[in-house]
Amino acid sequence: MRYDAEHRERTRATILKEAAGAIRAKGPDGIGVAALMKQAGLTHGGFYAHFKSKDDLVAEAIGVMFEEARNRFDRSRADADPRQALSDYVGFYLSPMHRDARGKGCPVAALSGDMARLEPQGRERFGRGVATLAGWLGKALEAYGVPDAETAGRSMLAELVGALLLSRAVADPGESDAILASAAASIRARYCLEEAQ
Amino acid sequence: MRYDAEHRERTRATILKEAAGAIRAKGPDGIGVAALMKQAGLTHGGFYAHFKSKDDLVAEAIGVMFEEARNRFDRSRADADPRQALSDYVGFYLSPMHRDARGKGCPVAALSGDMARLEPQGRERFGRGVATLAGWLGKALEAYGVPDAETAGRSMLAELVGALLLSRAVADPGESDAILASAAASIRARYCLEEAQ
DNA sequence: TCTTTTATATGATGAGCATCATATAAAGCA
DNA sequence: TGCTTTATATGATGCTCATCATATAAAAGA
Numbered sequence: 320m321r322y323d324a325e326h327r328e329r330t331r332a333t334i335l336k337e338a339a340g341a342i343r344a345k346g347p348d349g350i351g352v353a354a355l356m357k358q359a360g361l362t363h364g365g366f367y368a369h370f371k372s373k374d375d376l377v378a379e380a381i382g383v384m385f386e387e388a389r390n391r392f393d394r395s396r397a398d399a400d401p402r403q404a405l406s407d408y409v410g411f412y413l414s415p416m417h418r419d420a421r422g423k424g425c426p427v428a429a430l431s432g433d434m435a436r437l438e439p440q441g442r443e444r445f446g447r448g449v450a451t452l453a454g455w456l457g458k459a460l461e462a463y464g465v466p467d468a469e470t471a472g473r474s475m476l477a478e479l480v481g482a483l484l485l486s487r488a489v490a491d492p493g494e495s496d497a498i499l500a501s502a503a504a505s506i507r508a509r510y511c512l513e514e515a516q
Numbered sequence: 517m518r519y520d521a522e523h524r525e526r527t528r529a530t531i532l533k534e535a536a537g538a539i540r541a542k543g544p545d546g547i548g549v550a551a552l553m554k555q556a557g558l559t560h561g562g563f564y565a566h567f568k569s570k571d572d573l574v575a576e577a578i579g580v581m582f583e584e585a586r587n588r589f590d591r592s593r594a595d596a597d598p599r600q601a602l603s604d605y606v607g608f609y610l611s612p613m614h615r616d617a618r619g620k621g622c623p624v625a626a627l628s629g630d631m632a633r634l635e636p637q638g639r640e641r642f643g644r645g646v647a648t649l650a651g652w653l654g655k656a657l658e659a660y661g662v663p664d665a666e667t668a669g670r671s672m673l674a675e676l677v678g679a680l681l682l683s684r685a686v687a688d689p690g691e692s693d694a695i696l697a698s699a700a701a702s703i704r705a706r707y708c709l710e711e712a713q
Numbered sequence: 714t715c716t717t718t719t720a721t722a723t724g725a726t727g728a729g730c731a732t733c734a735t736a737t738a739a740a741g742c743a
Numbered sequence: 744t745g746c747t748t749t750a751t752a753t754g755a756t757g758c759t760c761a762t763c764a765t766a767t768a769a770a771a772g773a
Contacts, residue, residue, distance in 0.1 A: 327750065348545060349633060351730060364733080365751045373731065421632065427682070432629010434685035435618065436546060446686035453695075473695055474675065474702035481678025482671075485624070488631035489643035498650075498670055505671035509706060524720065548760060561763080562721045570761065 331369045334359045338380040339387070343429035344422035347377050347437060378440040384426035385448035392455055401462035406512040408459075412479050413503045415496065418486045427452060427476070428483040452476060465510055475510070478502055528566045531556045535577040536584070540626035541619035544574050544634060575637040581623035582645035589652055598659035603709040605656075609676050610700045612693065615683045624649060624673070625680040649673060662707055672707070675699055 337359045341350040352373055353363035370376040395411065396404035411417060417424050427449055434445055457472025465471050482502030486495040507513045534556045538547040549570055550560035567573040592608065593601035608614060614621050624646055631642055654669025662668055679699030683692040704710045 330750080346630075346633060352732085353730080361750095362752050363731090364735095364753065367732070368750065427685075430629075431681040431685045432627070433543075436543060439687065442685070442687040446688050446691060449682060449686050450688075450691055467701075470698040470701055473698035474679075477678035477682055477695065477699045478671065478675040479678070480682060481674035481676070484628040484681065485646060485674055485677060488624075488628045488639070489646050490636065490639040491643050491647075494643060494647055498674065501667040501670035502674045504664075504667055527720080549762085550760080558720095559722050560761090561723065561765095564762070565720065 327369075330359075330361070334361070334366070334369060334376070335380055335383050338376055339383045340422040342377060342380050343384065343424065343426060346433050347430075347441070348433075352376075374438045374440060377437070378444055381426065381430070381441050381444045381448070384429075385444070385451070388426060388448070388452070392452075396459065401459050402512065405456070405459045405510070406507070409479070409503060409506055409512060413482060413486075413499045413506075415499065418483060418495065418499065421487065425480070425483065428480050428487075431480060431484065449476070460510060471510070475506060478506060524566075527556075527558070531558070531563070531566060531573070532577055532580050535573055536580045537619040539574060539577050540581065540621065540623060543630050544627075544638070545630075549573075571635045571637060574634070575641055578623065578627070578638050578641045578645070581626075582641070582648070585623060585645070585649070589649075593656065598656050599709065602653070602656045602707070603704070606676070606700060606703055606709060610679060610696045610703075612696065615680060615692070615696065618684065622677070622680065625677050625684075628677060628681065646673070657707060660708075668707070672703060675703060 334355065338350070338355055341355055341358065352366050356363045356366050366376075370379070391411075392408065395408045399407065412425065421429055426445070430445060434442055437445075453473045453476045454469075455472075456475050457468045460471050460475070461468035479502070482498055486498045489495050489498070531552070535547070535552055538552055538555065549563050553560045553563050563573075567576070588608075589605065592605045596604065609622065618626055623642070627642060631639055634642075650670045650673045651666075652669075653672050654665045657668050657672070658665035676699070679695055683695045686692050686695070
């Protein structure tokens, strides 16, 4: 019905935003095209006017998630010294709030487990996101003199992701909190972030 | 057809063993009852003579996986001093071999990502397994004088799991190897395991 | 040998899924 | 006002899945 010029674009963005949330919350196989389109206020058939296939959507949505993550990371380091910025990021990452907001949180933690089963297109995009994120962490560590910063950045990302995943996986809330707290304490101690908090 | 006394039991064990592998490799939703029974040399209908439901099977299979993991851990610490045993375990855990054997490897790394979506029965069993594994690591660390061993055990598990997951998730083999190596180096340095390797 | 028992097999049901051919409706243009 | 274009809607197809009612076949006990 020949809507105004950017209508199609806006609709596509809405679908992608819904998908980015739903895929993180329920996994790439946990959400169907019909349900997703309904969430976006549309019907399922129209989907294929915007995306070649569901795999195509998933790959694009992964890109959107990493853009969101980049914005968050940029914001956290905007006005502070690198050590403070890193401390803030660790604090956010290992917070119960982040744990409980799977659909809005870090795509790496939300999707790592599903990646091995995903089509190459999405995996590739995910891999680039992981490398970028590890690089940011490494640079932040390097900025205040941590040695072997590239290795440390990857190690730190692994612990952040592992701790968040475990805290989401276990059934007991006390154990879940303890996992987050232990990882935070260990990371802070080892990269001299204690006093910055 | 009234097979001999333990036939039923043996069949059940076969199904569980196949399930424990397939669930780790493809996820709880990645394998169907029919395909699983076929792998076990049976037809799909007979399944319900052994398990109440697929959810029931998944929960039991998770138990089997953690038993396997316990055996592996026990073996690794059988004849060495605690530091050497821990070093061996870290070496095994972060090896490319373990990364590539998802169906036979650590259930925590294989299933963390799926846990949040699983029924409570399976989650509960998984949570107990995680706590036990973190406890073992903590005890091993304590045995050679690492301070705050309980915290350190949880932190170490988080990094092991996170690194293995990331190494399986990224598409680029070089990056995957680097993630494993970075985590191993960081863990060895921080818990004085270098010289033990 | 005949009956009873029970582990496994067959086949069906109904739900959910991705995908696609076709229809509709409304905005811009004539 | 009427025509054309195109974003969205409807409805169908064929697939996979968990589950279950029912059938079969063979071992154990008589």
